[in-house]
Amino acid sequence: MSIVFQNIIIAVIGLIAIAFIVKKYIWNPKKKDSKSCGNNGCGC
Amino acid sequence: MSKQINVALIGNPNTGKTSVFNALTGLSQKVGNYPGITVDKKEGFCKVSRNLKAHILDLPGTYSLNASSLDENVVIELLLNKNDKDYPDVAVIVSDVENLKRNLLLFTQIKDLKIPTILVINMADRMPRKGITLNIDLLEEQLKTKIALVSTRKNEGIEHLKNLIGNFKALSTEANLDTSTIDSDYFASLRKAFPNQDLYKLWVVISQDANFGKIDRNELDFSKFKTKTKSELKRLQQKETIKRYQFINNILKEGQVIDESKATGYRAQLDRILTHKIWGYAIFFVILLTIFQVIYDWATIPMDFIDSSFASLAEWIKVTFPGGGKLTNLIAEGVVSGIGGIVIFIPQIAFLFLFISVLEESGYMSRVVFLMDRVMRRFGLSGKSVVPLISGTACAIPAIMATRNIENWKERLITILVTPFTTCSARLPVYLIIIALVIPEGRFLGLSYQALTLMLLYLIGFGMAVFSAYILDKILKTNRKTFFVIEMPSYKVPLLKNVALTVLEKTKTFVFEAGKIILAISIVLWILASYGPEKSFNNAETIVEESFPELRGEQLENKVAAYKLEHSFIGIIGKTIEPAIRPLGYDWKIGIGIVASFAAREVFVGTLATIYSVGSATEDDDKTIKNRMANEVHDNGEKVFTLASGISLLLFYAFAMQCMSTLAVVKRETNTWKWPMIQLFGMSFIAYIIALISFQILN
Numbered sequence: 046m047s048i049v050f051q052n053i054i055i056a057v058i059g060l061i062a063i064a065f066i067v068k069k070y071i072w073n074p075k076k077k078d079s080k081s082c083g084n085n086g087c088g089c
Numbered sequence: 090m091s092k093q094i095n096v097a098l099i100g101n102p103n104t105g106k107t108s109v110f111n112a113l114t115g116l117s118q119k120v121g122n123y124p125g126i127t128v129d130k131k132e133g134f135c136k137v138s139r140n141l142k143a144h145i146l147d148l149p150g151t152y153s154l155n156a157s158s159l160d161e162n163v164v165i166e167l168l169l170n171k172n173d174k175d176y177p178d179v180a181v182i183v184s185d186v187e188n189l190k191r192n193l194l195l196f197t198q199i200k201d202l203k204i205p206t207i208l209v210i211n212m213a214d215r216m217p218r219k220g221i222t223l224n225i226d227l228l229e230e231q232l233k234t235k236i237a238l239v240s241t242r243k244n245e246g247i248e249h250l251k252n253l254i255g256n257f258k259a260l261s262t263e264a265n266l267d268t269s270t271i272d273s274d275y276f277a278s279l280r281k282a283f284p285n286q287d288l289y290k291l292w293v294v295i296s297q298d299a300n301f302g303k304i305d306r307n308e309l310d311f312s313k314f315k316t317k318t319k320s321e322l323k324r325l326q327q328k329e330t331i332k333r334y335q336f337i338n339n340i341l342k343e344g345q346v347i348d349e350s351k352a353t354g355y356r357a358q359l360d361r362i363l364t365h366k367i368w369g370y371a372i373f374f375v376i377l378l379t380i381f382q383v384i385y386d387w388a389t390i391p392m393d394f395i396d397s398s399f400a401s402l403a404e405w406i407k408v409t410f411p412g413g414g415k416l417t418n419l420i421a422e423g424v425v426s427g428i429g430g431i432v433i434f435i436p437q438i439a440f441l442f443l444f445i446s447v448l449e450e451s452g453y454m455s456r457v458v459f460l461m462d463r464v465m466r467r468f469g470l471s472g473k474s475v476v477p478l479i480s481g482t483a484c485a486i487p488a489i490m491a492t493r494n495i496e497n498w499k500e501r502l503i504t505i506l507v508t509p510f511t512t513c514s515a516r517l518p519v520y521l522i523i524i525a526l527v528i529p530e531g532r533f534l535g536l537s538y539q540a541l542t543l544m545l546l547y548l549i550g551f552g553m554a555v556f557s558a559y560i561l562d563k564i565l566k567t568n569r570k571t572f573f574v575i576e577m578p579s580y581k582v583p584l585l586k587n588v589a590l591t592v593l594e595k596t597k598t599f600v601f602e603a604g605k606i607i608l609a610i611s612i613v614l615w616i617l618a619s620y621g622p623e624k625s626f627n628n629a630e631t632i633v634e635e636s637f638p639e640l641r642g643e644q645l646e647n648k649v650a651a652y653k654l655e656h657s658f659i660g661i662i663g664k665t666i667e668p669a670i671r672p673l674g675y676d677w678k679i680g681i682g683i684v685a686s687f688a689a690r691e692v693f694v695g696t697l698a699t700i701y702s703v704g705s706a707t708e709d710d711d712k713t714i715k716n717r718m719a720n721e722v723h724d725n726g727e728k729v730f731t732l733a734s735g736i737s738l739l740l741f742y743a744f745a746m747q748c749m750s751t752l753a754v755v756k757r758e759t760n761t762w763k764w765p766m767i768q769l770f771g772m773s774f775i776a777y778i779i780a781l782i783s784f785q786i787l788n
Contacts, residue, residue, distance in 0.1 A: 051415045058419070059616045062609040069606060070688050070749045 095175055096135075096143045096254055099164060099199060100183035101192050102150030103578050105211040107131075108241035108587075109183050110147035113251070132175075137255040146175055149494075152191075154198045154293050155326055161494075168202055169294060179257045181250070183209045186216055186223075187579060189345060193232075193337045194330065197265040200234065201289040205260035207235050207253050214240040215579065220348035228344040233261045242584055266336060268292060271329045275317070292329075296322050356580055363456045366463070373457060377547070380444045382540040388436035395436075396713040399429030403702070419615055426702040427611025430695030430714055431603050434518040439596045441514065445483065446591040450583035454479065459577070468555045469562030474504040478554055481511035482547070483595065485751045489758055503561045505758055506768055509751050510554035510744065512547045514599060515690040519742045520546055522694050526719055527735025542739075550743050553775075599691075607695040610685055614699045617659035625656040659700070673741065673777070674734030674784040676723060683741070688749040690742060733787035737780040745776035 098106045110116070114133030131147040151161040154168070167173055168180070180199050184192030189210065200206050210223065229236050235253045239246035253260075268289040269276040276288060283291055317325070362368055406421040448454045461475045473495045481488035488508050495501040512520075520543055528539045625632065629652045633645065640648055654660050662684075663677030670680045678700050686693035694714065701717040721729040746752070752765040759765070 048414065055415060055419055055616060058612055062612040065609045066606065066613070066688070069609075 091136075091140045091142050093142045093144055094178040094254075094257060095146065096179045096181055097146045097148055097167065097175075097177035098181050098183055099148050099168075099195065100150060100209075101152050101185070101188070101195060101576075103576060104150070104183045104185040104188070104192060105241055106150065106183045107147055109181070109209060109211060109239065109247075109250075110145060112239075112241050112244060112247045113143070113145050135251065135254075137251050141255055143179075143254055144175075146177070151195065153195055153330070155296065165293070165297060168199065168204065169290060177204060179254055179260065180204045180206045181209055181254070182206060183211055186210050186212050186221060187219060188576075190334075190337055190341055193341075194333050196232070196234075197333050197336065198293075200232070201264040201266055201268060202293070203262045203264060203287065203289075205257055205262055207237060207250070207260065208232060209237045209239050209246075209250060211239050211241060212579075213238045213246065214243050220350065222346040222348070224344045224346075228340065231340045231344065232265065233263045235260060242581075264289065266333060271332060272325055275325070296326055356577075359580060360456065360577060363453065364459050369456070369460050373460060376448075376453075377544055378536060378540070380441070381544040381547075382536055383444075384437050384440045384543070385537055385540045388440055391436040392433055393713075395433045396429065396715060399425060399432065400713045403429075415619065418619065419612070422619075422702040423611050423615030423699055424608060426698040426714070427607050427614075427695040428604060430611075430698035431518065431600065431607050431691060433714065434521060434691075434694075435596060435600060437517055437521055438514055438599050439592050441517065442483070442592045442595040443588065446588045447583045449591075450581060450587055452578045452580045455577050465555060465558075468559040470500075470503070470555065470558045474500065474558070477504050477508050478511050478551065481508045481513060481554075484513050484515070485509045485511070485748065486754050489751065489754050492758070499565050502759065502764065503558050503565065505755055506561060506764065507554040507557045509746055509748065509768065509772065510550050510557060512550040512743070513690075513748075514595070515603070515748065516546075516550075516742055518691050518694045519686075520739060522715065522718065523730070523735050523739050525715055526730040527732050546739060546743055549740075553744060603689065603691045606689055607692050610688075610692050611695055611699045614659060614681070614685060614696055617662070618654055618657045618700060621653065621657035621660065626653060629653045629656065654700070672784070673780045674731070674737045674788060676721075676729050678721070679729070679734075679738065683747075686747050688747075690745075690747040693742070693747075731788075733784050736787055737784035740783050741776045741780035743776070744772055744779055746772035 098110055100106045110131065110133060113135040115135075116133045133145050133147075135143045135145050137143045146167075148164045148167065149161065151164045154165055167175060167177070170176060182192075182196045182199060184196065196206070196208055208228075216222070223238070225236050225238065237246050237250040237253055239250060241247075269280070271292075276292070279291060279295075280288055363372060403421040403425040406425065407417060410417045448457070458475045458479060461479065465475055465478075474492070476494075477488040477491045480491055485508050488511070489505050492501045492504045492508070495504060524539050524542050528542050531538055533541065620626070629649050633640070633649045633652050637645070637648060655664070659681055660677070663681045666680045666684065667677040670677075670683065675683070678697065681700060682693045682696040685696040697718060698714045701714075701721065718730055719728075723729060746769050752769060755765040755768060756762055
């Protein structure tokens with residue numbers, strides 16, 4: 046696999062990971078509401 | 090198409106509403122043998138018959154319709170608002186067979202709101218042991234309701250309850266009490282002023298003077314009606330309660346027989362010992378010691394197995410897919426190492442929750458709450474703060490939500506602010522790995538030093554919460570103290586199913602919630618650790634060979650790997666923050682771990698696992714997280730993880746507010762960013778200062 050192609054895939058994976066972290070903690074910090082059953086709303 | 094109805098589960102705290110909810114819906118909401126577990130309404134569905142589906146609402150426990158706290162308001166707001174989409178078609182009042190008299194007070198109040206009502210008498214399996222006999226037909230007739238005798242422990246009576254819900258149209262809506270008998274003159278004038286309103290509902294709305302937001306009072310024009318003063322209304326409420334108890338007493342005189350001679354209780358004797366002012370604390374202390382010791386003794390083997398399995402998996406990926414280049418490294422060093430850093434702690438987390446669950450289920454936790462109340466009052470904390478502080482050992486988020494049953498706002502605020510000091514399960518991985526690295530394995534009186542250290546950290550967290558509350562109490566000047574009334578539940582043999590469900594649910598939440606964020610952070614960290622500025626990073630081999638011409642083979646490879654890591658993007662960030670953390674005894678890699686775990690503490694171990702994984706080219710067989718951390722040295726050859734730096738790190742994590750989710754919940758509960766920010770900066774400052782002092786002393 047070419048190095049350039051590998052770097053592109055890694056960059057895409059990295060961007061997805063950053064987007065996930067931003068969405069989880071910055072863009073929408075609110076926890077799921079009480080309607081979600083089976084989970085205490087604990088984000089730990 | 091099947092029809093859907095709303096069914097509300099209502100009852101006094103700790104009558105087993107959530108167990109009935111779980112039995113009806115097949116869900117597994119948290120249950121516990123102490124009051125205050127449910128502070129918000131939960132919902133689920135139950136197929137009652139082919140054509141009828143029930144939307145089941147599990148509401149927080151309330152003793153009566155005279156609400157004083159936020160969680161109780163949830164119940165009353167729903168019952169008084171017919172326009173609410175969840176307004177119940179059927180109210181299922183859950184009572185405990187051993188406390189029927191008290192539980193029926195709420196039942197009669199709800200019945201008088203003319204909502205079709207079913208009475209569930211739960212824990213029926215205890216009747217023979219307690220010498221209780223019930224005349225169900227008579228009770229049904231006198232209370233004008235249908236009764237389901239249920240044992241959620243033995244899964245008995247649930248089908249009957251479903252049938253009763255299915256026939257909800259046949260349920261009586263006749264009131265139990267004639268409301269006007271409370272005060273005939275007052276209620277006559279009330280009826281005259283509001284002829285189209287239901288009298289009891291009107292009375293409940295009027296007597297609930299405080300805390301209501303959602304009840305639509307606009308439809309009531311109070312200008313035509315001279316209402317009573319608050320104290321007069323309170324007196325009428327008391328009169329109502331007396332009348333209701335007279336009604337209940339008369340019914341139970343015939344409908345319930347308690348033969349004390351057949352009762353085989355040992356509760357009183359046990360309570361005398363377990364809540365004793367000396368023995369009570371001693372027993373609690375011994376139980377804690379046993380738990381922490383067992384966590385260490387039982388979890389070591391599975392922990393080592395998981396650690397070495399992940400190390401082997403990473404190695405296998407590298408060997409099997411050598412052509413993958415950087416992608417293979419990303420999976421082996423970033424993903425596998427990061428995930429391994431959290432999966433390794435499953436045994437400890439599972440054991441911790443196993444013990445907590447057994448203590449809760451058995452009823453012992455209520456005795457602990459009672460014991461702690463005695464201590465806490467001396468530090469200005471309300472007794473009602475005990476439940477949040479104790480449940481904070483699992484996670485601060487539900488604990489902060491549990492403060493909703495504290496009526497006084499300042500007391501509630503203090504509890505919210507200090508609860509994150511209690512040791513939550515997210516701190517456990519950090520504690521366990523650091524303790525394993527810096528505390529020797531010896532034993533004292535059969536107890537390992539490591540287990541004792543872990544227990545000490547839990548006590549320090551709890552002590553800090555109490556101490557901070559004391560200081561905050563002086564600053565915020567709370568003048569009114571909430572009284573804490575706790576009902577001691579019966580002792581029960583923990584139900585294996587409930588214990589297993591709690592352990593499974595908690596472990597699953599820990600692994601999956603933490604796992605997702607750790608995976609994402611590990612990927613980002615690996616990328617930052619594997620790429621760097623062109624000049625120094627890409628020419629690492631040449632620079633190292635020129636600087637250290639004497640190095641060969643593995644030594645050279647290790648030096649290159651270390652050099653690359655130091656000159657990668659993460660190395661540059663780490664080196665920038667290093668001066669701030671150096672006085673605490675940490676190197677830049679630990680600094681990265683602290684920064685990365687700002688959002689969630691448990692990320693710390695995964696972060697270090699990823700960084701050390703990238704920064705090492707050693708080909709030895711043992712590449713476990715623990716060994717990598719143990720072998721880490723400073724530039725001068727000294728070990729990074731020494732007793733001084735380890736204790737400093739433990740204390741830092743004991744006091745630092747490294748949890749974004751908690752901050753978000755505090756913001757939601759206080760409705761402002763002010764308090765979470767004070768909490769964040771205050772706790773971080775305390776953590777830094779204490780870690781600094783401890784390192785400087787121990788070093």
